[in-house]
Amino acid sequence: MSGDQHSPRLTERDRPWMMRTYAGHSTAKASNELYRRNLAKGQTGLSVAFDLPTQTGHDPDDELARGEVGKVGVPVSHRGDMEALMEGIPLGEMNTSMTINATAAWLLALYIVAAEEQGVPQERLQGTTQNDIIKEFLARGTYAFPPAPSMRLIADMIAYTVQHVPKWNPINVCSYHLQEAGATPVQEIAYSMSNAVAVLDAVRERIGGANDGRGEKLMGEVFGRISFFVNAGVRFIEEHAKLRAMGILWEELGRERYGVEDPRHLRFRYGVQVNSLGLTEAQPENNVQRIVLEALAVTLGRSARARAIQLPAWNEALGLPRPWDQQWSLRIQQVLAYETDLLEYPDIFEGSKVMDGLVQELIEGARAEMAVVAEHGGAVEAVPYMKAALVDSHRQRISRIEAGEQVVVGQNRFIETESSPLTADGEGGILVVDPAVEAHQIEEVRAWRADRDQQTVDAALAELARVAREEDSKENLMVPTIAAARAGATTGEWARTLREVFGSYRAPTGVGEASAAPADHELAGLREQVASLQETLGRRPKILVGKPGLDGHSNGAEQIAVRARDVGMDVVYEGIRLTPAQIAASALQEGVHVIGLSILSGSHRELIPAVIEALHEAGVDVPVVVGGIIPEQDVEPLKKAGVAAVYTPKDFEITKIMSDILEIVRQRHGVPSAA
Amino acid sequence: MSGPDGAALGKRLREHDLSAAPAALNLLESRAPSDREQAKALLHEVSPAVLGHEAPGHIVGVTGPPGAGKSTLLSALLDYWRVGGAEKNASEPQTAAGNGRATKGGRTVAMLAVDPSSKHSGGSLLGDRARIDFDPSDTGVLIRSTAAGERLGGLAPGTRSAVQALAAAFDIVVIETVGVGQAETEVADVADTVAVVVQPGSGDVLQFLKAGIMETPDALVVTKADLGQIALRTRRDLSAALRSLGASGPAATRVIAVSSLPPVEGIDELARALDDHRASLDIAQTRLRTRRASALLEFTSEHGERGLRSLGGRREAQRLLDQQDPGLDSQALVAELERKIEKKTERMGSVEPGA
Incomplete structure (x- = not known):
């Protein structure tokens, strides 16, 4: 050609x-x-x-x-x-x-x-x-x-x-x-x-x-x-x-x-x-x-x-x-x-x-x-x-x-701008999924389970488990998987069957090994603030960083965790896929002074209030800050629900976020602001 | 704003009220002067003098190089202790079972995961928690991440106190640290039983062991047994090295191969080995030694070598400690030593220790 x-x-x-x-x-x-x-x-x-x-x-x-x-x-x-x-x-x-x-x-x-x-x-x-x-x-x-x-x-x-x-x-x-x-x-x-x-x-x-x-x-x-x-x-x-x-x-x-x-x-x-x-x-x-x-x-x-x-x-x-x-x-x-x-x-x-x-x-x-x-x-x-x-x-x-x-x-350059007509409509120029969808899907999957021939499904899943257990056999897992699909099994049932055989897993977070940021003037200032806060609190300020929900895009959370360490805080990094109950239990057991949550999947409207509720039930009274892809119109409702601060992709200066978080902890403990 | 009530927290721990643990740890980690007074009150309430016996919990140190599979192992052990191992441990001498507060059967477990602090910022990234599976609704488990603090491979003074306090309330207290050698020695100071975790093919532990750089642990755990031959070989090599060091007989270090991922293997054997070791100990002697060593360490970190000298040197300090009531907790022992220097400085006039 x-x-x-x-x-x-x-x-x-x-x-x-x-x-x-x-x-x-x-x-x-x-x-x-x-x-x-x-x-x-x-x-x-x-x-x-x-x-x-x-x-x-x-x-x-x-x-x-x-x-x-x-x-x-x-x-x-x-x-x-x-x-x-x-x-x-x-x-x-x-x-x-x-x-x-x-x-x-x-x-x-x-x-x-x-x-x-x-x-x-x-x-x-x-x-x-x-x-x-x-x-x-x-x-x-x-x-x-x-x-x-x-x-x-x-x-x-x-x-x-x-x-x-x-x-x-x-x-x-x-x-x-x-x-x-x-x-x-x-x-x-x-x-x-x-x-x-x-x-x-x-x-x-x-x-x-x-x-x-x-x-x-x-x-x-x-x-x-x-x-x-x-x-x-x-x-x-x-x-x-x-x-x-x-x-x-x-x-x-x-x-x-x-x-x-x-x-x-x-x-x-x-x-x-x-x-x-x-x-x-x-x-x-x-x-x-x-x-x-x-x-x-x-x-x-x-x-x-x-x-x-x-x-x-x-x-x-x-x-x-x-x-x-x-x-x-x-x-x-x-x-x-x-x-x-x-x-x-x-x-x-x-x-x-x-x-x-x-x-x-x-x-x-x-x-x-x-x-x-x-x-x-x-x-x-x-x-x-x-x-x-x-x-x-x-x-x-x-x-x-x-x-x-x-x-x-x-x-970070040429930042002067006219206001954008593209984001001027009521929803801020994005798609918002109707929250009723979840309830509808829950009903739908339950109706599906009630409607099918349960015995066939059970048998198909049992066969799947059998093949999965035979680690050394040459039997192909696709065969019982297709049979289970045909029988009407659900996504959750297929995965649960395999989890029971294979076990579950949490991937490494990679944050522990990240090298320290070069100490610049700003960082040094923040370390001073952390040190003085430590004197007042008796302990080094401790932050919990985690991701509620199923969203696995952890880059943002990881960067916050690494920088928080670099300014001198003790950081509990919890990784991804946490339930509100897990976050609350960790916050309680770890005795943290502040919690940072990251969500990019758009589920913040449901999950953040759920976390705050769970913290309340666990008797944990510490400020919560949220970062992620949070549309402008959701910021106020989150603050009303009790969130101390919200950060979005435009807040790209992580050191600035750190300084904010320290101020939030100071205020919560009645410590005067750093000059 | 009224601070925490140390004595009340200590009493609750003594009564196995596990919900007191987080606040107790906040207090014990704090270096603020008012908190330290309360911490003393707390530790007094859980001291052998008040309990009438040593704290019943089994203090287990788990240490090993990064990537050896400690977190996965601990997840499996946790699961075993909470559920699987419940009825198999009738031989365990003093469990705090029957406290009714934990939501599951089995033994209650507190885990202190110690991570190193950054030398640059003093901060730390405590990432291990993310890797230990736990059920958030299970009130019989507590996982706390702590920073090692300034000293390399060390345990922060707060951690030492925390272990003492938690052992009064939980059936098992695990201290997990990263590293081999130095770190392991520190853990050995506070734990009843020390397990070193290695992964198959890791020759360095073998070398350390032979060279005497690391002390012989009470159990050696080879993880990833599912790797087969290489795991078996590692296990064999370690056993041989231990034999050549003259460790034999019933008290010899057990080498156990485990697979923490399904199909789980060896966890029950490990749990039994830990229990057996504990049963073989004179716990009162071990703990007493630990408390005195901790007290000396904390005194030195507070008052420095100069402080030690004003007591008449390290040996004299040790002798003073050995004369104290065996029921005293380590904070009370530190206080005794401090009283001694105060007396001496009074007598000597205006010399300021540490000035």
């Missing part, structure tokens, strides 16, 4: 990449309507956002699901929900990407069963399950089981799909979330490649040894089915080089480690969602140009172009985007693909010394870092190391922004 000797152009214009919008909220029915509208607008694939209970294996009526049902995605509790979600969408033709990890096997099973109902056999299904559990331990937090059985589930899914759902991408190895957690390009490449190695090794162990050399042939197919889900930040030249570097490393890995030879299997295939970390709450319209430039990073050079793209919306730092906001992002893709001449040329960086130099630099850095991960015993064993490295990178990034060394237009 490349151009002839004389023309710099392709003989035939390339077909555009697949265009998707990460979408889903409230209920299966509402999301189905949204999908159909999006497809009518020219979107060419689906990208399903599941709510946090579904992602972590909880039914809507579970205590941990409180406040989270239908918030950041669609609740899918059983096969009936999946059928409603895909109603009227021909699954034989559609290409569906599902952002699902710990419960990926289950959601794929529901999808297979929903397709059966449409008369579509599993061989014809096309799409992707994200299914990268290591990055959940590192960055995203929606894991459900300990590492070893999680890897077994993934390996089984890959083995199953390669044989029975051959067009399915069973795993999207994610570098995306690593960048969101603060990874540098080198870390992003090295850790995602190391994750892929861990997965491939696990599959090789599961299917390999398969006597007759069939295992080896299968390994080529397995390698060919692994795709990546990457990120692109606003430094779009370097970001493009990163993707070229990943392609080279991937091919090398296939050849050298897994003996893959078929060039089709060796191709580096990736989908992308561009960076959300760099999107600002301040002057949010600037995010549009950031998104456009990031889209260029993944499309500019033909030899490293994305297969599928989804773009975030301009208002992600404000709250959940509305259909109109998402349409705007889809239109960015369409202008790029259909109006510009981007798709008319062969690779425009071929022969570029600058690009090649950048690529070489990244490859060398990544190789060195991959060697460190390998020394730790591979990606699974190196989770604590990688987590700590990410927390540290993110800390450095924030310090650079605070110091103004890294410019963020509208946030």
Whole structure:
């Protein structure tokens, strides 16, 4: 397809990449309507956002699901929900990407069963399950089981799909979330490649040894089915080089480690969602140009172009985007693909010394870092190391922004602004999920349970447990999983059955190892304040930092925890996924002076008052501060509920937040303000 | 604003009212002068002199290098003590069972997780709590994270007092510290039983043991037994090293391999080993030694070497302590030593200790 000797152009214009919008909220029915509208607008694939209970294996009526049902995605509790979600969408033709990890096997099973109902056999299904559990331990937090059985589930899914759902991408190895957690390009490449190695090794162990050399042939197919889900930040030249570097490393890995030879299997295939970390709450319209430039990073050079793209919306730092906001992002893709001449040329960086130099630099850095991960015993064993490295990178990034060394237009530079008409409407320019959704879904799942043939469900779950217990057997977990989906089991029941066998797990927090911030003048001042407060209180000021609900995006909470230590406080960092009762019990037992809570999933309206209530019941009377994606109009109600202060993405100066928190503690103890 | 009532808190602990524990810990950790007076009153109420016997709780030190799997192990042990091990421990001599306040059966457990403090800021990140599974509605469990304070591998004076107080109320008091060597020695000072946790393949503990850098613990726990061969080999190597150190017979250190993740293995064996060790101790002697050592340490941290000299040196201080009533708690012992220097300074006129 490349151009002839004389023309710099392709003989035939390339077909555009697949265009998707990460979408889903409230209920299966509402999301189905949204999908159909999006497809009518020219979107060419689906990208399903599941709510946090579904992602972590909880039914809507579970205590941990409180406040989270239908918030950041669609609740899918059983096969009936999946059928409603895909109603009227021909699954034989559609290409569906599902952002699902710990419960990926289950959601794929529901999808297979929903397709059966449409008369579509599993061989014809096309799409992707994200299914990268290591990055959940590192960055995203929606894991459900300990590492070893999680890897077994993934390996089984890959083995199953390669044989029975051959067009399915069973795993999207994610570098995306690593960048969101603060990874540098080198870390992003090295850790995602190391994750892929861990997965491939696990599959090789599961299917390999398969006597007759069939295992080896299968390994080529397995390698060919692994795709990546990457990120692109606003430094779009370097970001493009990163993707070229990943392609080279991937091919090398296939050849050298897994003996893959078929060039089709060796191709580096990736989908992308561009960076959300760099999107600002301040002057949010600037995010549009950031998104456009990031889209260029993944499309500019033909030899490293994305297969599928989804773009975030301009208002992600404000709250959940509305259909109109998402349409705007889809239109960015369409202008790029259909109006510009981007798709008319062969690779425009071929022969570029600058690009090649950048690529070489990244490859060398990544190789060195991959060697460190390998020394730790591979990606699974190196989770604590990688987590700590990410927390540290993110800390450095924030310090650079605070110091103004890294410019963020509208946030730390050029901050004078007119008021924005975009956020002027009543809801502040975001989507607000009707709180009645949760109650509706609870009723619905209970009705579903009451209506089905319980004996069949019990038998299917018992079979699932049996296979799960047989650790060394070659029986594939997908088989009883699909049977349970067909029988009408729920997401919570499937996950609970496996939790009972596999145990539950809490990932390392990475905060303990984070290096200390360089002591600057401001920090020194705060340490003085902490010391004087300690004299008055008798003990060092102690803060509890934690995340209520199921939201696993812990970057913000981790940075607050690290900085609180750096100003001299004793910090109890509780990690993610806490119930209000757990937070209250910890606050009581730990004897803290202040509590910091972080929520990004939009469930603050329910969860924060619930925490305050639980504290009250436990007899703990300490100030509570809240940080996260909190829309402007929710700030006052939270303060009325008893919250001492609310911080949002525009409060990027963490040292300032620390100084505030100390003042709040002083006031509570009747100590005069620091001068 | 009236402060906490130390004597009342101490009485409640004595009666196994576990809900008094958080406030008691706040008080014991405080260095404010008024709080320290109340802390003395609290400790008096739970001292052997008032109790009529040693505090009944079993004080267990758990230490080991980072990443050895301590938190997961403690989660499994906690679960065992609270539920699984309830009826199997009839041999336990003095449990505080039957206090009726804990919501589950089994033994009540307090865990003090000690993390190092930053040398830069003095602050600390106490991350372990996040990794120990607990049921927030179970009032029979208390988990408290504490900072080690300024000294490397040390225990803050508040932690030492806290252990004494909690042992009056809880059946089991665990002190978890990070590290091998120094840290382990400090824990050994306050615990009845010390378990060192290592992961398979960690040669450094083996080397420390052989070189005598670390004291021989009462139990050596090899985690991640599910790793198979390598765990078995580690266990074998450690046993061999212990034998070569001449540790044998019934009191020898047990080496136990555990898998804290399902299928859980070895936790019951470990719990039994801890109980057996405790049963083999002369608890009155052990605790008395601990209290006197703590008192000396706290006195030194308050008054420095100069303070010690004005008592006539470390040996003289030790001798003074040994003459005291064995029922006195460590704070009372510190007070005795302080009275001695006051007397001496009075006699000598205007010399200011520590000036």
